[in-house]
Amino acid sequence: MTALQGPDNAPSSGSPGPVPSPRQQTIALVDDDRNILTAVSIGLQAEGFATRVYTDGETALKALLDNPPDLAIFDIKMPRMDGLQLLEALRAQSALPVIFLTSKDEEPDEALGLALGADDYIAKPFSQRLLVARIRAILRRSELRRSLGEASSGEEQVSTIMRGRLSLDPARHHITWDAKAVSLTVTEFMILEALAMRPGVVKSRNQLMDAAYSEDVFVDDRTIDSHIKRLRRKFRAVDPQFDAIDTLYGAGYSFSDG
Template sequence: MPGAPAPAGATSDDITPAAVRQQSIALVDDDRNILTTVSIGLQAEGFATRLYTDGEAALKALLDNPPDLAIFDIKMPRMDGLHLLQSLREQSSLPVIFLTSKDEEPDEALGLAMGADDYITKPFSQRLLIARIRAILRRSELAKTTNEGSARENLPEPVLRGRLSLDPARHQVTWDGEPVSLTVTEFLILEALALRPGVVKSRNQLMDAAYSEDVYVDDRTIDSHIKRLRRKFRAVDPEFTAIDTLYGAGYSFTDG
């Protein structure tokens, strides 16, 4: 197993260099004990880790050299996790998991509305954290499928629904020809709705589409992602109404 994380004074480090590419996880938390514990656990599962104790320094590094996934604490000095996510989402759809305390539920809901892919409440088990990470990374890898070489013929076809164009192979979405940047989770929820226009999908069905079987999320997680989807499309088209709510039943996508 790789050695322990770098000394606490370091702002960031690539902890586990390797000859072959490892999936990398960035950890941003001002609690160095949590950084050390989580980093060692991730390394034991084969991940490379980068550690940041400061949100401002983390933001620059995440944009300059993106990892495969990032984990943010919410409560941090200078730039907290919410502001870090907000700044990151202006330029990147990097998958993000929030670590929250039980008394931070409003922040947790806000984080999901701002574009976090998942959250985990402290105290948490390493097994749960690893399961959530692997689930999001699996979805992210599927979204990054390219049309190179022999894989071309196996690519899913673009989904065209009225003014919506959704290309699963390239993780690209446009509305009226204007690009809309979505996180992996948002993309999968939209895809599930757009594949069956007019059909009401329950929150449980959307959870199944966006999350693996070993990950549980509650209703408000889906609601937060839907709110953010609408907000992103309305930034392109203020009259966007293609995602309908049927109260008590779920959501549907309307062609047109």
């Protein structure tokens, strides 16, 4: 599959010396519509990203696992392996950040995508500005986790959050329940961290949105609800009796460490 690459950043001619270029972040695009692939790829390259494009899910899955990008964007309706099947197969082996592109008539698929572990979704038709804002919001969270992990390997140590049977290590993006590892996406981790920081305190959906998304990104209540359902499902996979995330109907969610 051909990969479209954007130009590397270079220091200006007036610089007093060599200036290291920041690492160019890579976005993988998976869509059977080549016109959309071309348009989105060119737009993202103009924003400084490198891009890789794939026209079917089977080809994309192998590439995403063998050589992971920083983030992937999936269309839902594709032949051979659709976006939902691709995400489910990917989540069995990777927590790579994923954004879904959906059409207005695909709302049930959109909700299922979030339940399967997508970090976000964008409805078609969409603006390039919105897409870039969503991408940057998720990548900032990923970079924060990565930088905390690097800091913790040196003299500076980042504390692990212990809440009853939950152990949450922000630096390493590592979570355990009863010493059993639980794999979360970046968005799921941010929501869980916001809840676990203050056990027993009810967090509204808006507060959880603020914790998981930047100010320039707007999502609806259903997005948070879907992520909460996904969190519960993942913890119940290691403990069928898991009930530490409580719902207060009409108010929000809380974490119980009792």
